[in-house]
Amino acid sequence: MSLESFVEERQPDWEELSATLEAALKKGPSRLPEERVVRAVHLYRAVCADLARLRMLDADSALASKLNRLLARTHSLLYREMPRSSLSVSEFFLVRVPSLFREYWRYTLASFVCSALFFGMAFGSVQKHPEVVSDIMGCCWGDEFSGEKESGDIRDRFRVLPSPVLSSHVTTNNVKVALTAFALGITFGVGTVYMLVVNGTMLGGMAGAFAQSGTSYDFWMTILPHGALELSAIVIAGGTGLMMGYALWCPGGRTRRLALREEAEKAVQLAVGLIPAFVIAGTIEGFVTPLSGLSDSVKVGLGVFAAVVFWSYLLVGGLSDNRTAGEDCSTVNIQ
Amino acid sequence: MNASLDGRYSLETPESVELDFTLAGPGSRFCAAFVDLMLVSFALLGLLVVFLLVIPQLSGLTDHLLDGDWKRVAGLSGWVLALLVLASFLLFEGYFVLFEILMGGQTPGKRHFRLRAIREDGTPMTLTDALVRNLLRPVDFLPFFYVLGGLVSFLNSTHKRLGDLAAGTIVICESEFDYRGRTDKKYEVRTPTEVSGNAELSPKERQIINGFLNRREELFPSAREVLAEKLASSLHRKYGGIPGDAESYLERLLRGTHYEP
Numbered sequence: 001m002s003l004e005s006f007v008e009e010r011q012p013d014w015e016e017l018s019a020t021l022e023a024a025l026k027k028g029p030s031r032l033p034e035e036r037v038v039r040a041v042h043l044y045r046a047v048c049a050d051l052a053r054l055r056m057l058d059a060d061s062a063l064a065s066k067l068n069r070l071l072a073r074t075h076s077l078l079y080r081e082m083p084r085s086s087l088s089v090s091e092f093f094l095v096r097v098p099s100l101f102r103e104y105w106r107y108t109l110a111s112f113v114c115s116a117l118f119f120g121m122a123f124g125s126v127q128k129h130p131e132v133v134s135d136i137m138g139c140c141w142g143d144e145f146s147g148e149k150e151s152g153d154i155r156d157r158f159r160v161l162p163s164p165v166l167s168s169h170v171t172t173n174n175v176k177v178a179l180t181a182f183a184l185g186i187t188f189g190v191g192t193v194y195m196l197v198v199n200g201t202m203l204g205g206m207a208g209a210f211a212q213s214g215t216s217y218d219f220w221m222t223i224l225p226h227g228a229l230e231l232s233a234i235v236i237a238g239g240t241g242l243m244m245g246y247a248l249w250c251p252g253g254r255t256r257r258l259a260l261r262e263e264a265e266k267a268v269q270l271a272v273g274l275i276p277a278f279v280i281a282g283t284i285e286g287f288v289t290p291l292s293g294l295s296d297s298v299k300v301g302l303g304v305f306a307a308v309v310f311w312s313y314l315l316v317g318g319l320s321d322n323r324t325a326g327e328d329c330s331t332v333n334i335q
Numbered sequence: 336m337n338a339s340l341d342g343r344y345s346l347e348t349p350e351s352v353e354l355d356f357t358l359a360g361p362g363s364r365f366c367a368a369f370v371d372l373m374l375v376s377f378a379l380l381g382l383l384v385v386f387l388l389v390i391p392q393l394s395g396l397t398d399h400l401l402d403g404d405w406k407r408v409a410g411l412s413g414w415v416l417a418l419l420v421l422a423s424f425l426l427f428e429g430y431f432v433l434f435e436i437l438m439g440g441q442t443p444g445k446r447h448f449r450l451r452a453i454r455e456d457g458t459p460m461t462l463t464d465a466l467v468r469n470l471l472r473p474v475d476f477l478p479f480f481y482v483l484g485g486l487v488s489f490l491n492s493t494h495k496r497l498g499d500l501a502a503g504t505i506v507i508c509e510s511e512f513d514y515r516g517r518t519d520k521k522y523e524v525r526t527p528t529e530v531s532g533n534a535e536l537s538p539k540e541r542q543i544i545n546g547f548l549n550r551r552e553e554l555f556p557s558a559r560e561v562l563a564e565k566l567a568s569s570l571h572r573k574y575g576g577i578p579g580d581a582e583s584y585l586e587r588l589l590r591g592t593h594y595e596p
Contacts (some may be wrong), residue, residue, distance in 0.1 A: 048350040059590045060549050069510050072354045072457070073347075076439075093340060162419035172424040183471045186497050191474075244501070247394075264501040268467045316562075 003057070010050050014067065017043040021074055029077055036145070044074050082257040093133040097273030098317030100266055101236065104243055111196055111238035118200035119207070126208025133212075136205035167286020174230060174278040178237035185264075189245015194237045203231075226285035228307035233277040236314075240267040277310055344493060344505060354457070357508040359450045361488045368481060370444035375430050379423055386419045395497050431469040436462055439584055440504075448548045449509045452499075464502045490546035533591035535574060542569075551582070 020040045024032055032040075048193060056065045087096060101108070125132050177195070184191025209221035246286050251259030284306065288299055340508035344356040435444040440452040447577075452468065455458055460468070475484025475496045484496035495503050506549050536544070547566060551559050576593030578584055587593045 028466075045350055048348065052352050062546055068355050070351070072356055073509070074460055075348060075354060075457050076453055079349075079456075136425055165420065166412050168417040168420040171474040172420060175424075176428075178475065179470050183474050184475055186471055260501050262504040264467045265463050268463060268470060271470075272466060302339075 002181060003296075006053075006311075007063070010047075010237045013043055013046055014070065017047055017049075017074065018070055021070065021077070023075055039077060040074070044071065044078060047071055047074075058113055073103065092269070093273060093276065095318030097270060098314050098319075100270045100273070101314045103253065104239065104266070104270065105314045107242045107246070108236050109239075109241035110242055111192075114196045115200035115203075115238065118145060118197045119204035119301075122201040122204030123208040123211070126205055126212060128207075130212050133205060133209045135202055137209070163286055163290075167282050170277050171282030171284045174234070174295075175275055178234060180273060181234070182235045182267055185241035185244030185267065186248075186267040187245070188244050188248045192238055192241030192245060195241075196235075199234065199238075201299075221300060222289065225289045225303035226281045228280035228303045229277055229310055230285070231312060232307055233274045237274055238269055240271040243267040243270075279307055280306060338381050342494075344507070348457070349551075355506070356453075356457070356492050357510060359506040359508045360494060361485050363448045363450060363508070364484065364488070364494075365425045365481065367450050369440070370447055371431070374443055375427065378426055378430075382419070382422055382426065386415060386422075390415050390418075402456035405449075429561065431472065432462075432465045435460060435465045435469065445506075449505050450508045451509055452504050455505055456505050460504060461503075464504055466505055467502035468498040471496075472502055474498075533589060536588070537593070540570070544589050548582075548585065548589070 009100075019186070020032070020036060020043070021229060024040075029037070048069060051064060051067045051071060054067065062080065122136055126136070181192050181195050184195060207216070207219060211215050244260060244267050247259040247263035248256055254262070284303060288294070337452065342358045342360065344358050345353045347353050348357065351459055361480045431538045435452060438446065445451060452460060454464060472484075473575065475481055475487070475498055478482045481496070484498070487500070488496045491500075493499075495505065497507060533541075543567065548561060551563070554562065563581035563585065567578065570588060571578055571584065574588060574593060575584070576588065577596055579587075579596065586591060
């Protein structure tokens with residue numbers, strides 16, 4: 001068959017597919033009548049064959065590249081990743097997040113060990129040499145804690161009015177920190193480890209300074225109501241960054257690129273899954289911690305209760321569901 | 336799947352046909368990112384104006400201010416400020432993810448420059464892909480305006496920044512998908528040139544000449560002239576004949592009458 005008669009014969013199909021694509025892009029593919037979509041799938045395959053034929057004949061490169069553009073555009077409409085068994089929002093938070101946590105608990109442990117190590121080191125060195133506080137916390141803190149403090153002063157320093165601003169500020173800030181800890185995993189985990197080290201050192205230095213001035217009790221009573229939940233979530237978020245970093249150092253039997261991609265996909269889901277925990281912690285910090293009418297034991301009780309609920313959610317959430325987190329649905333499906 | 340030097344990205348489809356995508360270079364992506372950043376900034380500014388000027392009016396904040404009812408002011412402005420903090424956070428963090436999901440891999444900036452982010456296998460991004468890609472954006476942004484991301488994308492063959500590497504996405508340039516020509520909107524079957532015209536020409540040469548002659552109406556006049564000159568001079572060196580006008584020489588060469596004026 002000559003090129004001319006080939007073009008003549010196949011041209012109507014190309015025009016039809018072109019028109020269908022135009023309509024699909026204008027109105028959205030879901031608005032097209034079903035028979036037109038089915039027809040488009042059929043046409044797509046036929047035009048693919050035409051393109052292969054044109055290339056084999058090495059005939060008209062301008063025409064071939066036109067068909068290529070048409071097909072490339074259609075391709076992204078026809079094919080898409082099979083939705084992960086249409087995971088709903090509730091399924092994501094109730095089943096997927098906890099099972100991801102259980103699958104990757106080692107990274108949380110590593111993140112905890114790293115934070116705790118530097119917490120302990122900072123705490124210990126402030127106990128021994130109180131003057132290092134200013135090195136750890138910056139200049140102003142050293143002066144604050146140089147003298148003996150009355151326990152009331154410390155309370156006052158942290159006493160703020162219960163406020164929605166504080167709450168939303170703390171929540172968004174924590175979410176930002178958590179997502180940054182995840183994102184910095186791309187630096188082979190170095191950035192994430194740095195964040196954990198800074199975090200652990202600051203907290204350790206602060207706790208050490210308060211202990212030094214004999215106001216440990218006040219310090220922990222101020223931190224614990226929201227901190228139990230917040231610090232748990234931060235440690236897990238650090239773990240998600242370590243997941244990516246570890247995949248880059250030790251990709252196993254995969255290429256680094258593939259390892260990074262696979263681990264990043266799971267890590268991001270775990271990191272995003274922590275957002276509700278930060279919202280709850282932020283609400284407690286903004287509205288409960290500063291309340292003066294509530295006794296310390298009630299506040300701490302509430303904080304510990306929230307943390308216990310959070311951890312038991314992570315440990316048993318979605319256990320009855322037999323879908324596992326590692327399940328991969330990489331099949332591509334014509335919709 | 337592979338990328339070549341000229342910015343093409345070939346993908347083998349399940350139909351065993353290779354489709355070519357044109358990869359977007361760092362330059363156009365930089366421009367798109369700049370537009371998006373401007374839009375986010377303007378939106379934030381607008382948000383600020385709304386919160387500072389409009390909301391206090393609506394909630395009677397200004398009345399309390401005038402009455403000197405400070406307690407009510409503190410209570411109300413607290414909520415307003417909290418909302419502002421939340422809204423700006425969502426706008427800043429959510430802009431890219433939201434648009435890339437709603438517009439199928441595009442943001443307003445990308446649409447303006449006809450770019451689109453897709454998965455490496457040519458399929459649209461999932462929510463997870465968009466999240467990975469855009470949560471890593473601040474790292475690509477380091478130390479200022481995408482220096483790190485730009486460097487990384489210069490250094491790898493598919494122009495991926497770190498977010499693209501982690502998410503397995505590429506950014507492509509969308510060309511006109513219409514297979515019909517630009518000028519006539521219709522692929523015309525040209526009057527068949529005599530195939531047997533010049534037996535000296537190799538099939539490839541014949542195809543190149545034909546390809547040029549068929550497309551010449553679509554080319555810019557200057558480009559058309561340069562191309563014709565290039566083709567004619569190199570073919571003239573090989574086949575000789577009377578040069579004359581470059582395009583007419585190509586036509587005559589195809590017919591095998593290049594020695595006739």
